[in-house]
Amino acid sequence: MKRVLIIWTSFWATSLLFGDTVDQPNVLFISVDDLNDWIGCLEGHPQALTPNMDRLAERGVLFSNAHCAAPACNPSRAAVFSGMMPDKTGVWSNNTEAIDRAMPEALLLSQAFEKAGYATLGTGKLLHKNGKKFFQEYYETNQRWSPFDKNAVNYTAEELPTKGTDNPRHIAPLGKEEYVLPLNRMPSDRSPEDKKGESFDWGAFEVPDEAFGDTRITDWAIQKLKHHDGKKPLFL
Numbered sequence: 001m002k003r004v005l006i007i008w009t010s011f012w013a014t015s016l017l018f019g020d021t022v023d024q025p026n027v028l029f030i031s032v033d034d035l036n037d038w039i040g041c042l043e044g045h046p047q048a049l050t051p052n053m054d055r056l057a058e059r060g061v062l063f064s065n066a067h068c069a070a071p072a073c074n075p076s077r078a079a080v081f082s083g084m085m086p087d088k089t090g091v092w093s094n095n096t097e098a099i100d101r102a103m104p105e106a107l108l109l110s111q112a113f114e115k116a117g118y119a120t121l122g123t124g125k126l127l128h129k130n131g132k133k134f135f136q137e138y139y140e141t142n143q144r145w146s147p148f149d150k151n152a153v154n155y156t157a158e159e160l161p162t163k164g165t166d167n168p169r170h171i172a173p174l175g176k177e178e179y180v181l182p183l184n185r186m187p188s189d190r191s192p193e194d195k196k197g198e199s200f201d202w203g204a205f206e207v208p209d210e211a212f213g214d215t216r217i218t219d220w221a222i223q224k225l226k227h228h229d230g231k232k233p234l235f236l
Contacts, residue, residue: 018185024117024233029109031080033073068155074098074128081108081127081134097131110134113235121224121236123217139220141213144197147205148172153181153197164192172197174207 038044041057041149042064070086070093078084078099080092086092090102099106108127108167110120111134122135132138144150152172155163159170167185172179182188183203190199209215221236 025115026225026228026236027118028221028235028236031124033077033125077127078102081110083109084108094128098127100127100130100133108134110235117232118235119228119232121221121234123220124213139217141216143213144199144211145199146197147207147211147213148174148179148197150197154196155197157195160193160195163188163194168198170197173203174211179205 036044038048039050039057040048040054041050041062044050059129063164068076070076070091072094074094074096075086075089075091077153078089082089082099082103082104084103087197088103090096091099096102099108107115110122114120114136119137120135121137121139122131123139125131127134132140142150144153146153152168152174155170164170164187166187168182168185170181172181175219182201184199186198186200188198205211210219224236225234
């Protein structure tokens, strides 16, 4: 494989600008939402042990004075992929349109790489909505922040009235087991009338790492890096 350029952003970076070059490196772009500064290389939280991220920082350039374009998911993602601030794109909050609707003429990061002759692959939640339409190949796990399929964590009509109460309760199947959710027993103050599973539930599951979306997308990316045919430079 050609040399690999690793770009690691926490959704407060700006766009990558590049010109024509004879030697186009493969690019691995790692974006992390809500990372904060809790990682070891930023002298973060003592309970957060991040040896792999720390080693990655040692091999490259660590930006320790970076700022998000906006304090919300949708506009931050739009800024990273468009290189423009919310006042330019019109993407101000999680309630405004995603970048592809708010500014359909914008040339997004993956599109710029494709235009420069790259094969573009993506996985995980990159843009707020419709991320897969901006990559030639895209991998999804269909999970909602847990080892469950998105549809498996929906409340039934009978269960839904409990969601916003002090005793929320619904049953979700996982393999041969059934789990009573939410694990943390917290009522949903974000969307108590929506049948979707909780956004902020957490707890332990006795399942292998491969059951979680984070591991699945990482394994997929590793395989793509290992078996890239080299016909085009890779933006992953």
